[in-house]
Amino acid sequence: MSQKKFHVAVVGATGAVGQQMIETLQKRSFPIGEISLLSSSRSAGKEIEFNGEKVIVQEARPESFEGVDIALFSAGGSISKKLAPEAVKRGAIVVDNTSAFRMDENVPLVVPEVNESDLHGHNGIIANPNCSTIQMVAALEPIREAFGLKKVVVSTYQAVSGAGAAAIEELHTQTEAILNNEAPKAEILPVKGAEKHYQIAFNAIPQIDVFTENGFTYEEMKMINETKKIMHMPELKVSATCVRLPIAVGHSESVYIEIDQEGVTAEQIQKLLSNAPGIVLQDNPSEQIYPMPADCVGKNDVFVGRIRKDLDEDKGFHMWVVSDNLLKGAAWNSVQIAESLIRLGIVK
């Protein structure tokens, strides 16, 4: 890491992901000379402690980015669309955690373990992929590299924190109501702006984000399209079913894959993943060792277990992939991109 210190801005500093970004920057001892914590006008004025000093949250405006080197955005797509170009105009590099620019062909979509070198092609903005995509491609890339990859069928088990801090609050309030034999109120999930809201406590909602015309949700299409872009595999067959569950933090994924090479064993894939960057193998059925969301909270890694060969398809394998959706799925991957930008000399 360079000795130089940088002026970093966090946009959406009071949100669920923004708070994790601020914590991660401190934990990583990120080389910060100056920090700007930015938010909507509604949250401006709040005080947040950063490296032992109180910082007052300011309303994010175009001029907030004067002198900023790196701006981490996580305040919703419309804010990114409006302010990211303003930050770039003022010389900042933007790492954007919304879906605003992810599929823009001029914007690299990066998971450092997978496609760090795509950062060189940036035009001021770098997109952080969707949380459920990041943990999956981190687990798939070592397999693709060693054995090729043809097909992915994923079913997700996603935590409510992916829908923000208000969704965590809704899960808790509904859970308390049901335990007290009261009717739970649903006002946020599955999608805040949608017409209908459903109980998430003790339930499973097979809708994350709104539906597209082909019957898949946007969340599912994000997983499909982003996986192809990050892995540089437009021809990869990917399908996804995304489900919201009564879990506060930690996304899990049941992933079925078909690889290119014949005769590969589950043990080979286990060995591969036990040495892969950013991956922790937790896979010992006889000791009941496998990843679970309750164990992954607060950790940066992607945890993989339940790796087994399909009983019919020689090229088919199943696995269970778990990660903290606020960290590797969002805040940590964004900070990790910022670290890569410095290490690669892209931000100087």
Add this chain to the structure above:
Amino acid sequence: MSQKKFHVAVVGATGAVGQQMIETLQKRSFPIGEISLLSSSRSAGKEIEFNGEKVIVQEARPESFEGVDIALFSAGGSISKKLAPEAVKRGAIVVDNTSAFRMDENVPLVVPEVNESDLHGHNGIIANPNCSTIQMVAALEPIREAFGLKKVVVSTYQAVSGAGAAAIEELHTQTEAILNNEAPKAEILPVKGAEKHYQIAFNAIPQIDVFTENGFTYEEMKMINETKKIMHMPELKVSATCVRLPIAVGHSESVYIEIDQEGVTAEQIQKLLSNAPGIVLQDNPSEQIYPMPADCVGKNDVFVGRIRKDLDEDKGFHMWVVSDNLLKGAAWNSVQIAESLIRLGIVK
């Protein structure tokens, strides 16, 4: 239905499934002349109301089955192994809800909507399939019949009630503890007799039943083997990943299938399932209509939605299948088998 009335025994009458069997027999106005409610010695002596009269639960013994026409067993595999043959010896037909006899080639394994005629081949015992298998094959059979079926990849989202009433209690106790910032106690899930127990509240446990040597759990192998047996398709490619979730009642399944026929549309499958026995189609994304476990509780049907064609495989389709695991997954399917036995004249 015959005018004759039958002597019915329920073994495991005080358990989560036994209670639903007793309720279902009453709701269906099952032609009962005499009811015997049987249990372990531990639960014997309890009083249960049946059709307005109080019935005292008796300890299940071989002689309990004298004069019994139909015995519904749901008291664990070891009880079934010991007492089902005793019931048969005394002239009863046994409908067994445990895994004790399911893969016995002399025992029909029946979901009435799929393979009712297998009942004719019984030798005194009929097995009720595993809860997660029943709802899936009910949804798959109409598709197989119309378009053929080659491959099934299922990921389950299973409720704790599949592990009995004590597991529901554990979910509630743990949930209360966590909401009160206390450490949750885990003593039952994932498997009561296993060495390690894990928190289920606000978590996902990718283990149901114990592990087999191939890395799949018994629950997963049940889904694989039972599906092939019920559908009479030993060549069908089936794989399963079974996951326990913090939901009291209602199993959900993300099912990916590949059919035989080319050029089939999602609309064709929707139309097929909207007319299929035991199936309720809930599939209208633009109105946010899809099945959810919280909505299926107390209903006998299997609910199917999110039907969509794979974006890469012409023969590939995805769907979301939900049912009350204590009813269609257990009690209702058992009572339904008993009704079939009478209608087909097998029990006279």
